[in-house]
Amino acid sequence: MLFACVYVPNFVAQAALRHERETRSKPFAVVAGAPPQTRVVALNAKARKLGLWTGMTRSEAEVLAGIQIRERSIGLEAAAHAALLDCMTGFSPWCEDIADDTLVLDISGLSKLLGSPTQIARSIRDQARNLSLYIWLGVARNIDSAIHAARLAKGICILPAGREAELLKNAPLEILDPSPEIAGTLVRWGIRSFGQLAALPELDLSQRLGQEGLRLQMLAQGRSTRILSPTSSPPVFEEVMAFDDSVEDLESLAFVFNRLLDQLVLRLTARSLAVGELHLELQLNLAADGATATERIFTRVLTLPVPTVDTRLLLKLLQLDLEAHRPGAPVARVILHAEAMRPRVIQEGMFVPKGPEPQRLEITLARLRGIVGEDRVGSPELIDGHLQVPFRMVRFTPGAARTSGSVSPVSQTSVRVFRPSVPVRVEKTNGAPRRVRFRGVDHRVIQASGPWRRSGEWWTPDHWGRDEWDLVLDCGGSSSRLLVRAYRDLVTGQWYVEAEYD
Amino acid sequence: MGSAATLRAQIEGMLEARIPSALTPKARPDQESMSCGVDAIDRLNAFPRGTLAEICGPPSTGRTTLLHGLLARCTAGGEAAVVIDVSDTFDPVSASQAGVVLSELLWVRCGSTPAHGKARTALEQALDAVEHLLRNGGFGLIALDLGGVSDNDVRRISLGTWFRFRRAVEVTRALFLVLEKQSNASNSGGSVLDLSQSGIDIEGNAVSSRLQHIDGDCLIRTLRTRAELLRGQMRKPVRSVRTVGEFSTRLQSYH
CATH class of the missing domain: 3.30.70.270 (Reverse transcriptase/Diguanylate cyclase domain)
Known part of the structure; x- marks a missing residue:
């Protein structure tokens, strides 16, 4: 060994x-x-x-x-x-x-x-x-x-x-870390080094210092029967830095993040791991002038689409995230904690289209979130329910779905939805719209198809109901017609144009 | 003309060792055209990859239908696509019915000012987003929906911006599609598909009497569209190619 x-x-x-x-x-x-x-x-x-x-x-x-x-x-x-x-x-x-x-x-x-x-x-x-x-x-x-x-x-x-x-033999006895009593005795005997202790007669030493004396002599002679007991506690990947004076500037913080990320990545790489999720904890100085934050601890979590050890990517993501979510007070202490994951290895298919590179895409998405807002970038996911807004935004993860590759020919007209619906003034004849006015323009209704009643959530306080009409509207002098979907809200009685067929 | 050609040949001959074909533009291979799922339009090869294509027309002329058709074929083939939605009018329900794989679609909804961002118009946000997405690469289709933006605002986009977008997309396999009311990209556009309404088919008793409306007495069946492809090639000599196709689509849902 x-x-x-x-x-x-x-x-x-x-x-x-x-x-x-x-x-x-x-x-x-x-x-x-x-x-x-x-x-x-x-x-x-x-x-x-x-x-x-x-x-x-x-x-x-x-x-x-x-x-x-x-x-x-x-x-x-x-x-x-x-x-x-x-x-x-x-x-x-x-x-x-x-x-x-x-x-x-x-x-x-x-x-x-x-x-x-x-x-x-x-x-x-x-x-x-x-x-x-x-x-x-x-x-x-x-x-x-x-x-x-x-x-x-x-x-x-x-x-x-x-x-x-x-x-x-020349090593000082302090290295053996003897108890104060034994150390005092050995000093009085003039024993100061390993060699001197090792040369003492074993029996006499045992009579004067007991088993502890013999143990120390054995160690001084370079003999030991100690068995290795490996450490088995799970590793924690966390790096901390505290400042004497709190830091307000995000650019200055970037230097700190860079150093901490370098250390984290080195530690993870030593264990053949990568960052799957990055937790940032900032301790804020709320007493500073101009502080708007109310909580002393500011936390952000970055979930990465694929585990990575790319420090530049992680740093950029942190910067973009903090630009979009400012701490609101100078930072006194930074804690970066990485959730470790095994690096993902992918075998690309020869005939599979190459998608956006995940690391690069993550930075682009962070930039887009900075431009249009946090919840305005992603993939729409339909909700199986009777809701007025039947979708929600989810994280964009291309390549996750299995696609069939075949799509039937286009046969239905798509719609463009106005968000929010446009209020409309309606003149009716025999219950059907005859003239409508919306966005400041009068339109004659050439054809009206409807109504079709739709409702949902009537078992909740958010119940809704509407009578929907498809309307063909004239567009002034143009020969082209405008085809819209309008509805009357059954709760308020108000008319709206919800969408345009296009 | 002949002397210019001779001069060019001489200069190229001198530089041949260092820069082969120094003055001859590199011929770009023809890229395949993306399918939109409408045979009459697919025959026109209106959407070649690596180009900037425009779908123009007034509202209710089938612009969004074609966009959804392109998105459906792109995403069903396993490619990622993105819609930069300037007026936030994209309808996921309608897109899903057209066959779009929503998980492969990135939807950028412009028009909202982020908490800590600069206050910018939806159009400025969209152009900024296009720059980032073109630079990112890896998308099969990048669609910029300007269908709900006024002509005046769209005309303010500089030709330099369109040219930059065209150059950025040229080196990729992506189609950069712009949906708008009128063509604005000028020479930067690879093809312009101009749509106009050719009719709306009605079924029911009220067909004969347009002003008479009784609850549920008619059914709007189909929207018919005429499509004219104004330009189809970017290689010199530029020729204005005009080809025409027609298609019709049913109104969704109630039947």
Whole structure:
């Protein structure tokens, strides 16, 4: 068996700045705790050089010029940990979640795919770097030695079989994480490294420190019988970003979306998945000037016709959706959550007409919705009921229906429906319309065919009923006739022209 | 003329190695004509793919019937179609009865101002939508219904816009169909089908006496239409081709 341990040094700081590439190159500190006891909990090397240390108060840290301060975020740490887990499960499904900053994976058998243990470790490191995580790696024949090697190595450390004790002999005892009592005893004895602990006589050590002492000595000697227990929790694809100052401009938000989408897509790709549905949650700053929103949380859901990992497409869809549905207040925090789906693979038929490309069509539909309105673009679907408006608009998904290919010749006259129906003034003779006036024009009725009674929904408060007439109208001097469908509303008694035969 | 031809041949000869047939327009293969389901019109080959075709005529002349016929054949063949409905008059019930597969049809209903969008007229919305849909590609038929728009408004569409639409559709297998009262696309239109009413057939007692109406005493049977195809080819030399066909359709529903 061969195990690799991935350790993320300074995890809190890395997680806080995973989406802020520019800030990572500057001195920064992460603070936590309620004021006035807000203290620095993590910082980078540049901040340390400036004289900052872990535990100093926020006000002390802020005195130093050029320091970037970030609040510690559990959400960001969880997202960073999930990203690391996704990245590792891309290499091996046998992956154990040891701590937020530590994972162990079984890499036995990967040599055929990726080469030597060093090459495997480099591949893992490069993949993690794509997720903006800088990791240390330890590779060993047992889990504990791999963990110790990862925490010791500032990069990649490979422990060949049988040489674990020799290579770890200078490792400090803190890596073993002994209990405070045992750690104190060992310090009093002058034992500071793995090698010193490993060399102690076993029997004497057992008499003084008990079983725990023996366990620590075994670990220091590079021996372990620990079994890998793979993590089985379902993955959550979520990325979070919070702002110090809330953002109002949608274009600025687009940059943030782009970074978060990049991370989400990388994580999904590592698991051979794609985005099926994208949930956007914006935390709004309602106290800002000009805020019109009433709810603090603004959510949007984008359902994609086909699962995709195209970041540009997702970004464009988000932008178009937010242009059509503005949050109404500056944004303080962004959460993007992806529902993962397997990518769809389609074998196109040789004789099947090529339809619109789904991803491109989705952007076009979003643009059309921005032009004419949300519910004004789609496919009509007939409703099997006695309704005045017998259809509803549904999402346009071409290629979903099985078509017969054959249609009978055209024999019926189609109609154009006026929405809403046009009110009409009617003069009648013997119950039939003789003259009508609508849209400001008088028409003589040349032929009237009807009435045909139609009604529906009489069992509900929305009942309706009408007497319908087909009317042939003259058009002034023109020889052409106008053929319309008019009706008298049985509820109000009002006449309307509903449609024109064309 | 002869010297111009010689000069052209010389220039083409010089550029042959780098740009073959530099001054000769590339011949476009004839595209098949779409069927509208009316034999008399199909014989005219009025709706070749990759062109801008116009159906013109006053109301009640069968324009929408032909549009539904084209949509029915397009969607039943598994192709996606789109109707850009400027005055929101498309009737899904009537279209479904004509054989249109509604799930393959994208209906863009203009005329409503979105909550956060710019306030634009229905016609402006429609032209904008056409641009996006032509650019998207993949549709077999793109129909712009201007049948309910006044002539004055339609005449304001610039010739440049029509030309742009024509060029965009030329490189596709789609038919770009415009339904209107009068032809407006000028030279950009591949074919113009001009419809006029040739009669309405009535059945019943009242046929003899037009002014006498008694409840349900007559039945409007059919609408007869005369169709004239004004232009049928875009290749040079442009010839004005006039062919005529006639068809009639029943009024729907009550019988």
